[in-house]
C-alpha cells in the first residue's frame with residue numbers, strides 16, 4: 001500500500017511564533033504591535049515547537065510528508081525566511097517539499113496538521129488534524145494518533 005500523504009503547517013505547529021516576537025527590539029514591538037507577522041525577518045528568528053523536529057522526522061519515515069504554510073502577503077521576506085527556516089531545522093527531510101499557499105484546500109492528500117482553519121485549511125478535502133485541539137494538544141499526542149496508521 002502506498003504511504004498516506006500528510007501536510008504540516010508551520011506557525012503554531014512546527015514553529016513557535018511567540019519566540020520570534022520575544023526576540024524583537026522594544027522599538028519594533030511598539031511599531032508592529034498587532035501585526036507582528038509583518039516585521040521583516042521575524043520568521044527567521046523563531047524556534048521550533050516542543051518535539052516538532054523529532055516528530056517531523058518520525059512522520060517522514062512513515063508517511064509522504066509536505067510542509068504547507070501560508071506566508072503573509074504584506075511581508076515578502078517571510079517567504080524566504082520560511083524556506084531558510086525549513087532548511088536550518090529540518091534539513092534534507094523537507095528538501096523541495098515546501099508549499100506556501102493561501103489556498104490550502106487545493107492540495108490533495110490524506111491529512112493536514114494545522115492549528116487553524118484559515119487559508120483553506122478548513123476546506124481541506126482530507127482529514128484536518130487541528131493541532132492544539134482536544135486529542136491533538138501537542139506533538140506527542142499527534143504522533144500517538146498517526147501511530148495507529150502504521151503497521
Ligand SMILES: [Mg+2]
Nearest residue numbers: 009011012115
Ligand atoms: Mg498555523
